[in-house]
Amino acid sequence: WGEWFRELRAAPGYGLTPYEAARFTLAASFPRMVVDMAKRMSGRSVYRLAQFSTLRPEVAESASYKAHLDAIGFDPTYQSQKRVRDVTAIILRRLDVHGLEQKGQLGAYGIDARDPTADRRLVDFVMNIPTHLFMHRGVKKRLYQEAFGERLPPVLFTRRPKGQQAADWRPRLRAAMPRIQEELDLARRAEGVAELIDLPRLDAALAVNVTDGPSSTQVRDSHRLRLLRALSVAHFMRKTDRRNSAGTEGSAASGLE
CATH class of the missing domain: 1.20.1270 (Substrate Binding Domain Of Dnak; Chain:A; Domain 2)
Incomplete structure (x- = not known):
């Protein structure tokens, strides 16, 4: 808890208010209904898989489909995670599925891409990165700065805006x-x-x-x-x-x- 309070005080360094930082970190500890209510009251969107999917309702609500989502570790309610390891695991699962898509790219265009989840050493490494390398005393993108701070201009670590893909x-x-x-x-x-x-x-x-x-x-x-x-x-x-x-x-x- 002491470390948590120190990070809250440093939240402006991440571009967040202490309230926003507390909300992000505590959301995973509250029931989904409470979190959804808080989001609606603050004018934020409540995401569900149905917003991005056109499956027939009876398919999306079927027991077999829900069992499939559980089997692949996919949360259709997009709940926050309590631990960095849990977030990392979700990202690795998505990369694993993306690797299957790359096989289609290879067949269609002859362009192959390595599947990072195929290397057990890399998986073990990313699953064991200490939390303080991601967030520490308000330093944004600390892991990148530790690795590339002497090679890349500082502006890359502080910029927030991102361009829109396929803007046309x-x-x-x-x-x-x-x-x-x-x-x-x-x-x-x-x-x-x-x-x-x-x-x-x-x-x-x-x-x-x-x-x-x-x-x-x-x-x-x-x-x-x-x-x-x-x-x-x-x-x-x-x-x-x-x-x-x-x-x-x-x-x-x-x-x-």
Whole structure:
């Protein structure tokens, strides 16, 4: 507790108020309902997997799907973790799944990427990094500074703004609408797609005209996340459908991700 109070006093160094730092670190110790209520009262979003997924409700709520999420260590409520080791474990699991995606990149484009989770030595190392190397007396990105402080300019350790990936997604989405509609029409005929994906929800998203300029979180979730991800899954299922004898080359969704 003494170390915790010292870090709270140093919170401005991380760009946080002591209250924000306390909220982040204590959230994992409270019931999810209490944390969600506090988020809503402070105007913050309460994230759930349904915001990013277009699975049919009966699939997302099924016992088999929940058992699958438990088996891979995925929390669909995005709860805070009490220990750094728990956060590290989540990141390693995501890297492991990402490694499977890289095999698709290798097959499609001939570009391979190493899977860091395949090296037991690296896994053991990152799971045992002391907490004070991440946060210590208000020093931001301390682990990076310890490793690269003499090699990189100081501004890299203090900057907060980040650019948006695929900032031109709206005009690209509008230009690809004919291909996206074609992909959705093909998906309707693919085996298993309608049983897994909420196709009427995708139709509703396509009916919304996405304009340029700042987009709301709702538009981002419905188009950049739910629509394109669902179409990517549907495209894969269509290509692996044993009845598949024709189809378009490539996926409109994969070109926009």
